[in-house]
Amino acid sequence: MKILILGSLTIDIIEGRLASGGPALYCSLAAELLGLDYFCCGIKPKEYRWEVPRGHFLQSDGPVFEHKYESNSRISKLLRVPGIYNSVLPNPANFDAVFINPVYREFEAKLMKSVVNNARAVIDAQGLVRIARDDRIEVTTISKEEFNIIESCWAIHISVDELPAFDVLPQKPLTVITFGENGAKVRLGQREYYIPAYRVDGNPTGAGDFFMVAFIAEYLRNKDLIEACLYAASLASLLVEGKIPRSLSSVRGMLKHLEPIIKSRMNKLRNGVRYRAL
DSSP states (O other): OEEEEEEOOEEEEETTEEEEESHHHHHHHHHHHHTOEEEEEEEEETTOOSOOOSEEEEEESOOEEEEEEETTEEEEEEEEOOOOOOSOOOOGGGSSEEEEEOSSSOSOHHHHHHHHHHSOEEEESHHHHEEEOSSOEEEOOOOHHHHHHHHTSSEEEEEGGGGGGOSSOOSSSEEEEEOGGGOEEEEETTEEEEEOOOOOOSOOTTHHHHHHHHHHHHHHHHOOHHHHHHHHHHHHHHHHHTSSOSOHHHHTTOHHHHHHHHHHHHHHHHTTOEEEEO
16 A cells, blocks of 8 residues: 655654654654555754655754643644745655645645645645744634645544634545544544544654554555544554554564554454444
């Protein structure tokens, strides 16, 4: 399976410590684990010093984020803005899926429209609805142009924090809404399913990106919406728990050893699935 990832790498400053991050990292981590043929296109900070996924990255001063934790919430500040990705993309039609996952408006509407019109496109809302204030990143209402692009794509991912950006939810695409440790809802046509999360203690950073790549790959493979969600939720729990290392080179070849755990977690979650007609 071939997947094109439009996503960037980030430098994250967490309690004064520098760390690698960004959609390109966590999407590629899932792709490496699952053995997908993937290619990334995005922005990479000039000072990024960690391993880089396969693909083409344009250098920029950003994106650089600072994250602080207060109680159970994370407050993020954008220190350096990413540049615009203005290079030529591989032909999207040559991929089974294209995951458009901006971190902060680095992919222009014209580019996204072209991809959506020529490929099975999945869009993550996060980089479309963020706005940088002086002291933090907040969520703003999605523009009409970007909402129309979303309505034309195959699937959309929206996190619970991004729901206020939508006056109405998209109607046409397969819509995945994630609630962190409280699970996910998946909408397709007049059907909606609630999928519980497998709760574990650990680091949830990147779990949404990881979940979506696993979901896309499994859904395209078996065409079973519920099983794909259960699979992605179980796999994401292993990342949060630390059983999946956050290193591209370390995850290669380890999927087979995780399969018994994944199946066990899927079985435990299956009884918690709920359905309702819209």
